[in-house]
Amino acid sequence: MRPHAQQASRFRHAALVALLACGAGAGGLAFLDRDAESAPAHPPVIVQGDGIHAGMVFIPAGGFLMGSDHQLAQANERPAHKVRVHGFWMDRHHVTNAEFRTFVDATGYVTTAEKAPEWKTLKVQLPPDTPKPPDSTLVPGAMVFVGTARPASLRDYSQWWRFEPGANWRHPNGPGSSIDGKDEHPVVQVSFEDAQAYAKWVGKRLPTEAEWEYAARGGLEQATYAWGDQFAPGGRQMANVWQREREQASPAVSAKAGGALGTSPAGTFPANGYGLYDMTGNAWQWVADWYRADQFQRDARIGKTLDNPAGPSDSWDPGEPGVPEYAPRRVTRGGSFLCNEDYCLSYRPSARRGTDPYNSMSHLGFRLVKDAIRGTR
Secondary structure, eight states: OOHHHHHHHHHHHHHTTTOOSSOTTTSOOOOOOTTSOOSOSSOOOOEEOOSSSTTEEEEOOEEEEESOOSTTSOGGGOSOEEEEEOOEEEESSOOBHHHHHHHHHHHOOOOGGGSOOOHHHHHTTSOTTOOOOOGGGOOSEEEEEOOBSSOOOTTOGGGTEEEEETOBTTBTTSTTOOOTTOTTSBOOSOOHHHHHHHHHHHTOBOOOHHHHHHHHHTTOSSOSBTTBSOSSGGGOOOSOOOOTTSSSOTTBOOGGGTSOOOOOOTTSSOOOTTSOSOSSSSSEEEEEEEOBTTHHHHHHHTOSOEESOOOOSSOBOTTSTTSOTTSOOEEEESOOTTOBTTTBOOOSTTOEEEEOTTOOBTTEEOOOEEEOOTTOO
């Protein structure tokens, strides 16, 4: 790699140091609350979209316990607190490559990863005294999971992630990769800005964090996973995540496997109680809220059920060395095909993390929601 390209990679990686391979520090371990009732009193009725809401399902209004109080839950998931959400429509699955291509073809939209990074969006993720790099080093590209040749220490995720010039939604793993034949896979390598642009075009919006978790739970109160308390009920795999049974432990990628793992087509695994696919696993999902590591503590101190919360007005995350604690972060939810039992278990409804809104990654996509008609609660 040319020196300038190496420098660009270093700067981009430094700026995005808070982005974890599968949410370490925000995903954490799974919890099993054996005292929690994980079966709904009344099983949800799946209401599929009509001509106006094609490809969506209706999520009825209701209250739930958001977050987790289990001893193994991460600090940013605590405490469980009462929330009520209004009824809304949600996409049954991630926005796919085919759907995103239709948007790009119709509008000529250019994604964040396809443009040279702007220094103003990078410097806020770095210590205040970081000098501006030469413009020649700021090249279009995105963060790509490359894995390692053998098991490695899980303390340094820079070993298995790198900034790849030329990586974007059409080429998720770099210029040599393609989405040909993957129309039904989730679109990835999209920033928060990209997701917002697509949402505006289709007349929808990103879900709030409360809406997302309520929908992900599928009517189950405080269940470990979106489908219940057992990871693989009856031996059945329920989500696209990194399995223990693979030849090598995360983040090592078997050479004979031909490279890193990836997304699966939408609908490959069973839907949850609301008829939603891949709410956890497959690809992380942008949601609308700013991310604060202490947001659930702040919400709980209010001492009453929160009605349709829209999240905080700013970001705060003191847990990333070298990154200003007030650096902009948006919430991402759901985990991805890289999450695993050894490193993180972010494929749980309560797991959460914060992500630089201008970052694009090879395991990060989105789905959208639409408000219900006026008066539906």
